[in-house]
Amino acid sequence: MSKLLERYLNFGFLRGLCVALLLPAFSMAQFPEDEVLGEGKFVEGTLAFAAGFPVEEFAESIDNDFGIGLNFNVLYNPNRANDFFQFGIDFNYLHFEQGKVRIGDDRLKATNSAFLLHALGRLRVQTDKIVKPYADFFIGAKIMATRTKIDQDFFSTVLGAEEIILDNESRAAFSYGIGGGLTFDLRKVRLDIRISYLPGGKMEYIDPKSITDDGNGNFTFDYLELGSTAMILSQIGFGFEF
Template identity: 25%
Template sequence: MKQTLLLVPVLFIFSLPAQSQNFDADINILFGIPQSDFRESLDRNALGLNGSIAFRIPRLPVHAGLELGIMTYGRDRRLEPISTNIPEVLLEVRTDYDIFTGHLFLRLEPEIHGIRPYLDGLVGIKYLFTESSIRDDDGFGEDIASTTNYDDSSFSYGAGGGIKVEVYDGGRDSYMVNLKARYLFGSEASYLQPGSITRDRGGNLIFDESRSGTNLLTIHLGMTYKF
């Protein structure tokens, strides 16, 4: 699932006509820092990837775009035998605790040669989900099987800003280092935390749910391709 979410902006970029102009596409390392009651409930930060595509409205210093991100705020691992009859063969059971963010945004970005400061307004969703998978115990390769154990979503909106510094100008296209931050307000949602999945004597799963607002400060560092 996470791989599919990350492919969306990439596929969109390659679907554009070759002669397209006035587009920005970026990919970033993403840091998520819970705020307010989200921080009180979930006392840990998140790490992941983020990407966006934006179109500059002709004759205006304004961009409209779509931004997607995925970050992990925890992971549980354990080894289990493939069956009670084959205890020598072990599989890794891995549970990831993730937040997907998807936002539409409007960006005010004046064109200053070589340096581009900007301000963003965003609206969208946060999707919090816990996914378990099994794989070979060496930890490499594709998942053998996976399932989403728990999920919930919240309405999300906020504002942010950043700065782009040009490092290459090819005339029709250019590359920029991009540093940005957002404060994203979020409605209440339920979610799991690392260690919150247990089993009773009958082997049934027990979920120790947490619930709070989902305010989140995000910091992004990456590259922008302007074409």
């Protein structure tokens, strides 16, 4: 699936997606002089299911085509009269299962997780319709954490055997991006759908295929250097107001 997304990306599809979503909505939105569209709330939050799809060099370096997790963001509205501009923070956790490597009698399991933390700015179409498009702008960091441990069998897990963790590593990279989404007003809450493109800077992470045993019970591994940590992030969840 990442290969398909990458092909679209190369043709500028995803880079132009937000523009394609928002320009028609902005051009069609009406702002009658005598009509008040409603006051904007000071603070809004969203909790969503998230799926991340590595693209470009990142897709070629990681075993899994996608990771799943959660998104949470909080936005502050500086203008009570409307909610055209908001700013806040956006946090994502994604879990990538990278597979297993057998070394002698041991089977090693390497798990890759991504933590995405961004400052968020949002521009929202002002309309009294149920559906409101918006554009998001991100700047922050991606943190990739790799945990390597000896994989336990089912019975060891059930019996609560202590996990043997060989290594915990984390690396951070600069991150930024754009996104586009739609909110659907459902009285008490809002359904929120968003897709974002998040390029990223260079990063090192453990190559699970390079893990070896030196014969004395010590495990060694190599690092892979990524020239890019770009990914597509899709989300669906519910928004609420404070």
